[in-house]
Structure formats: structure tokens, C-alpha cells
Amino acid sequence: MTSFKLYFKFVKPYWKLVLITILIGMVKFAIPLTLPLIMKYIIDDLLLSTISIAEKTQKLIEVMIFAFVLFVIIRAPIEYLRQYFAQLTTSRILYDLRNQLYAHIQKLSLRYYQNHRTGEIISRMINDAEQTKSIVETGLMNVWLDLFTLTIAIAFMIHMDFGLTMVAIAVFPLYAFSVKTLYKKLRNLTKSRSQALAEMQGYLHEKVNGIPVIKSFTLEDYEKENFGFRNNKFLNRALALTKWNAITNSIINTITDTAPLLVLAYGGYQVIHGNLTIGAFVAFYAYLDRLYSPLRRLVNSSTELTQASASLDRVIELMNEPYDIVDSPQAKIVHKIKGKIDFQDVSFRYDNTSDWVLNKIQLTIQPGETIAFVGMSGGGKSSLISLLPRFYDIQQGNILLDDLNVKDMTIKSLRSHIGMVLQDNILFSGTVRENILLGNPNAVEEEMISAAKAANAHDFIVNLPKGYETEIGERGMKLSGGQKQRVAIARVFLKNPSILVLDEATSALDLESEHLIQESLSKLAKNRTTLIVAHRLSTITHADQIVVIENGEIKEIGTHDQLMKEAGAYFRLFNVQNLNSVEQLQSF
Incomplete structure (x- = not known):
């Protein structure tokens, strides 16, 4: 045409x-x-x-x-x-x-x-x-x-x-x-x-x-x-x-x-x-x-x-720019999920000319489990979790959610069950209220405030010049990093998803903000399947399974105690971080 x-x-x-x-x-x-x-x-x-x-x-x-x-x-x-x-x-x-x-x-x-x-x-x-x-x-x-x-x-x-x-x-x-x-x-x-x-x-x-x-x-x-x-x-x-x-x-x-x-x-x-x-x-x-x-x-x-x-x-x-990610003709609207996730021999690269970012990933996550992905930067952790909501489509393998291929779900219904908290969450110009309500635009006032309280955000919000009606500027520039993160978490609380994805959610925050956010994330992760990409290993020792990814492949998998006993890649990463932390404290 x-x-x-x-x-x-x-x-x-x-x-x-x-x-x-x-x-x-x-x-x-x-x-x-x-x-x-x-x-x-x-x-x-x-x-x-x-x-x-x-x-x-x-x-x-x-x-x-x-x-x-x-x-x-x-x-x-x-x-x-x-x-x-x-x-x-x-x-x-x-x-x-x-x-x-x-x-x-x-x-x-x-x-x-x-x-x-x-x-x-x-x-x-x-x-x-x-x-x-x-x-x-x-x-x-x-x-x-x-x-x-x-x-x-x-x-x-x-x-x-x-x-x-x-x-x-x-x-x-x-x-x-x-x-x-x-x-x-x-x-x-x-x-x-x-x-x-x-x-x-x-x-x-x-x-x-x-x-x-x-x-x-x-x-x-x-x-x-x-x-x-x-x-x-x-x-x-x-x-x-x-x-x-x-x-x-x-x-x-x-x-x-x-x-x-x-x-x-x-x-x-x-x-x-x-x-x-x-x-x-x-x-x-x-x-x-x-x-x-x-x-x-x-x-x-x-x-x-x-x-x-x-x-x-x-x-x-x-x-006329074509869509990379589309619903298949047989895609179904999924109203409720338990949260079981299967990565079956998943291989992925961003385009046909680049190297494989992920190679034959095989992983099963049970409903309600907390799984942490760790490893050096560039290993493929963030790429892996971006495949679950179909931000990108895989070239090989399958990703199943409650034993149903994610490609057989409508994109809208798939993403409606997934809540994401990122390292750099984007807030929009407008009021605090408008940004929280993005989690559920039809939520009533009590639900919105309840979500803010669960995210440890209510106290600082009411102390803002106009409370929930305070304009926060483009990308939330009038708020501190910790405040922006708590508003973003309140947004996810209001969405109430079955699956929670945390991608370096606290790595750029001060200790006080990190404590408040870790506390709210613990509430948020309760009774949900939770995927965590973590930089600070001390924050994920409680995870049901820790997955070590290097060069696009799973190198180790187990609990914190199991991986420490194996004295492998996770053991070295954990000790290096602890040693650095001790040296930093001694320098003071």
C-alpha cells in the first residue's frame, strides 16, 4: 500500500x-x-x-x-x-x-x-x-x-x-x-x-x-x-x-x-x-x-x-515498522496462574549476527519459590528475566508458565501477571498518586494508600509539600533514589502480580534506603514466585535456589549453604564481596 x-x-x-x-x-x-x-x-x-x-x-x-x-x-x-x-x-x-x-x-x-x-x-x-x-x-x-x-x-x-x-x-x-x-x-x-x-x-x-x-x-x-x-x-x-x-x-x-x-x-x-x-x-x-x-x-x-x-x-x-513480538493465532487469555516457570533448553541472542547471550538454559522454578541469579556483569542474567514477559523472543527452546508456553498466551495477559522492580525504575512527570496508580488505574484510594504503606513509602509521601498530589518532575527527578524506588515498589504492590522480578533493585541505594526497600520487597515476595538478579550477594542468601550464570550458561545451582560448601564460582564471588566490604570498613 x-x-x-x-x-x-x-x-x-x-x-x-x-x-x-x-x-x-x-x-x-x-x-x-x-x-x-x-x-x-x-x-x-x-x-x-x-x-x-x-x-x-x-x-x-x-x-x-x-x-x-x-x-x-x-x-x-x-x-x-x-x-x-x-x-x-x-x-x-x-x-x-x-x-x-x-x-x-x-x-x-x-x-x-x-x-x-x-x-x-x-x-x-x-x-x-x-x-x-x-x-x-x-x-x-x-x-x-x-x-x-x-x-x-x-x-x-x-x-x-x-x-x-x-x-x-x-x-x-x-x-x-x-x-x-x-x-x-x-x-x-x-x-x-x-x-x-x-x-x-x-x-x-x-x-x-x-x-x-x-x-x-x-x-x-x-x-x-x-x-x-x-x-x-x-x-x-x-x-x-x-x-x-x-x-x-x-x-x-x-x-x-x-x-x-x-x-x-x-x-x-x-x-x-x-x-x-x-x-x-x-x-x-x-x-x-x-x-x-x-x-x-x-x-x-x-x-x-x-x-x-x-x-x-x-x-x-x-x-509500517513491523512488530517483533506479537500474539500467535492460538494465543489464550490467562486469567490466573500459580507461578511455575520452566526454561527448557533456552538459547537467545539479540540478532542473527551477534553471539549467543544465553545457551541451552535448563531451569525449573516451582510456584512461590525465590530464585536468585548471580554472576559477573554481562553473563546474561538480565537477558534471561527479560525473556519471561516476552520483551524479546527466544530463538531456541521453550519457556513455560504453568506448563503453558508463554507464546501461547496473549502478551497482555502474560505481562499482567508479572511485576518488575528494576535498578532504575522510570517514574513519569505527574503526581505521586498518578505514578502509583499505574499499577492499577482502577484502584480505589484505600488500595493505593495500602500499597504505599506496604512499600514503606507512605510516611515520606505524606511529608511531601502536597502529599500524594506532589508533582515529582520528569523521571521523578524531585525524589531521591530510595524514594523513587519505593514509589515503584508501591506500584507493583498495587498491581498484585503472581510473579515478581527484581533486577538489581537495591544495588544503587544507601544502606538506610536499602534496608527499607529490602523490608518492603520481602513483603512483596511473600507467596509469589520471585526472580532476583542480585549484585550484592548478601541480600539473596535466603533464596530457595541461587543460580550462577557465566557466559550465558548455568554453572552452578543450589542454596547458599550448598554452594558455599562446593567452593566454586559462587563461593569465590561471595568471599570477594565480603573481603571488599571488610577492607572498606577498615579504611574508615
Whole structure:
């Protein structure tokens, strides 16, 4: 399906509004076409006529009353309605388009977001989507109205003088040739400019989020230079587009200005030889503006539509991005699970060209068990737990939940049973209440407060300036690390999942915050299947099973006591951490 065909799916529900706008526009554009006729009547039938002054005055008053009614009383509401319906239609279409895009990007896998900058995605949804308005406003409305104006103007001109009309439109073929030749390059230049803008926005979005790092490393001058490079790239592409537009406009305007000179020459000749009245000549010349104004707008429409088409390509490219993770045709909605998990010979890599991140993982977890995954960074721990909610799909093996393959569950129902607490939990701008309610938007006040208390978050929340109504800023920047983590845990308490996943949930916190969070996590893990990725081994000695993963393979599995007795990889990791802790204490 072409970009335009896909786009017109959004236009189709509003075809009646488009039609109404065009009909109102025809009336709006028809009214000014009467002005040259009024001028001809006043000059030929009044000013140059032999009737009495009193009769001339009476007829002048009558025609001016008619003109004022037409141009002031009738045209004003017509102008308003035309503008209103045009903007209403394009705004509605843009609303639907952005809603569809937002729904689409939420279904894209994490792999897509790892390979694309956030700012570039936003640029396509905001800037490029906005540019597509011209396809409707210009392409479906203004173009037809300008063609209507051209047709009526030419009809009136032919009625007045056929030969003079042929002279007036003699330059039309030059317009067609210019549009075909000059606008061929414009689409690529526009697309190139949009891409440079998206890259700059992507860079800017990333650096604004990382401003604390820039300041801490005093990288302001360095980043200014880097941004200047991208800004200059955008400037060069924008100037290339501007240069081509300037060339186009100069050629088009030169062609346009040739027509009046030809009309003046031939029309003046006809008046001198008595073949054309002065009134008709003046009216005809007035129609030139009615002829070439819409023609010039049509040429400018080519520019707008070319630019809009380039932006539409980028929007549709995003909309056509395929989903990596989808429900299978036989996927079932699972309403309740016990929490048994089976990894059966699971092998996984992020793409077909990379090495295996996990290799033949074989592991069974019973309902209610707490399983800890430990090992050196990069061993595959976080990758393993990300496979359970199907953030990625495995290439080999099976993952079963209560003996049902996770691929045979709907994604929504699968993830509804899994609660995740990460090292860097994302909070959204808004209030504390809104962030906790993300766990269950339909929860009542008592449930929300109960979840906050269970997460050891209620006490600090009520001491905030506005309590639960306190705005926490983007990514929760107004809260400390421990406070953000407790709000995130409250969110999971409110969700009340059957399976809990903790990925380095306390590794970046101070001891006091860690104690409070460990306490709340213990409550949260009770009677749930719990998967823990841990850096501090002292926090997972209570686990039912500890799984040591190295280089994507399970090297050891057992309880803390069993693994310590084996004196293997876990034993070495645990002792190294304890030794480091002792040395740190002695240094004080």
C-alpha cells in the first residue's frame, strides 16, 4: 500500500467535512470573481455612458449597495466557515494519525528502541505528522478551489475576448514544464532536511536527559561543539532546500510577470483599434490577478505537497515498522496462574549476527519459590528475566508458565501477571498518586494508600509539600533514589502480580534506603514466585535456589549453604564481596 493510500484511510471518515469545506470554499472564491464585472459595468455602463448624472448616481448607489452586501455581509461568515471547517478537518485527521502512531509505537519491541533515538521518533510523530496536514488542506481542498477559480476566471475572460484570453494563458505551458523540472529535486531535499532535524532533536533529547553528567564532567564546551556540528548539518540541508525554493520562485514569478505585459500590449492595441472597450480591458486586466493568483498558489501547493509527501514517507515508514513480538493465532487469555516457570533448553541472542547471550538454559522454578541469579556483569542474567514477559523472543527452546508456553498466551495477559522492580525504575512527570496508580488505574484510594504503606513509602509521601498530589518532575527527578524506588515498589504492590522480578533493585541505594526497600520487597515476595538478579550477594542468601550464570550458561545451582560448601564460582564471588566490604570498613 502506497503512503497516500494509507494516509487516506485517516481522511475517509471525514470526507463529508472535506466536501462541505470545498463547497463553502467555492462560494468564498466565487465572490471576488464578480469584482471585475462590477468594474466593467461602472466604467462602460455608467462613467462612459450618455445617461444623466442623476441616473448615473442612482445606478452607482444601487451597484455599490449590492457590492457591499456581497463582499461584507455575505463573504464574512463564508470566510469564517471555510477556515473553521478546513482547520477542523485537518486537526481531526492529525489527531487520529497521532493516536494511531502512539498506539503503534507502544507495540514495538524493546529492540526497536535500542536501535532508534527517542528524539527521532518524537520528531516523526510531531514535526513530520504536522507537515502532512498540507495533503488535506492543500491537496484535497485548496487545489480544487484554485482550479475552480481558474476555470471560472478563464470562462469570464473568454466571454469578454477570446483572443486576449489566449494571450493571457500563453505562458501556461512554461508553468507545467517548470513544475515538472524544478520540483523533482525538492522531495529529496525536503526529506534530507527532515532527517537532519530529527537527528538534531534526537541528540538534544539525549543530552538534555544527561545534563547532570555533562555538568559533572564540565563538558559544556565539548557538547556545544558537538551540537554545533549537528546544527550546522541541519543548516546546510535547510539552506540547500531554501536555495532550490528561491530558484523555483524566481523562475515562476518571472513567468507570472510576463503574462500582464503581453495582455497590456495586445489589449492596448485592441482598444486603440476599437475592438475592445476600456471597461472590458480594465475588467480583463483585473481578471489576470484572479487568474494568476490561484495559479501561483497551485505552484506553491506543489512545494507544500512535495514537502508534505516527504514528511508523510517518514511517518508511514514509522507506521509500517513491523512488530517483533506479537500474539500467535492460538494465543489464550490467562486469567490466573500459580507461578511455575520452566526454561527448557533456552538459547537467545539479540540478532542473527551477534553471539549467543544465553545457551541451552535448563531451569525449573516451582510456584512461590525465590530464585536468585548471580554472576559477573554481562553473563546474561538480565537477558534471561527479560525473556519471561516476552520483551524479546527466544530463538531456541521453550519457556513455560504453568506448563503453558508463554507464546501461547496473549502478551497482555502474560505481562499482567508479572511485576518488575528494576535498578532504575522510570517514574513519569505527574503526581505521586498518578505514578502509583499505574499499577492499577482502577484502584480505589484505600488500595493505593495500602500499597504505599506496604512499600514503606507512605510516611515520606505524606511529608511531601502536597502529599500524594506532589508533582515529582520528569523521571521523578524531585525524589531521591530510595524514594523513587519505593514509589515503584508501591506500584507493583498495587498491581498484585503472581510473579515478581527484581533486577538489581537495591544495588544503587544507601544502606538506610536499602534496608527499607529490602523490608518492603520481602513483603512483596511473600507467596509469589520471585526472580532476583542480585549484585550484592548478601541480600539473596535466603533464596530457595541461587543460580550462577557465566557466559550465558548455568554453572552452578543450589542454596547458599550448598554452594558455599562446593567452593566454586559462587563461593569465590561471595568471599570477594565480603573481603571488599571488610577492607572498606577498615579504611574508615
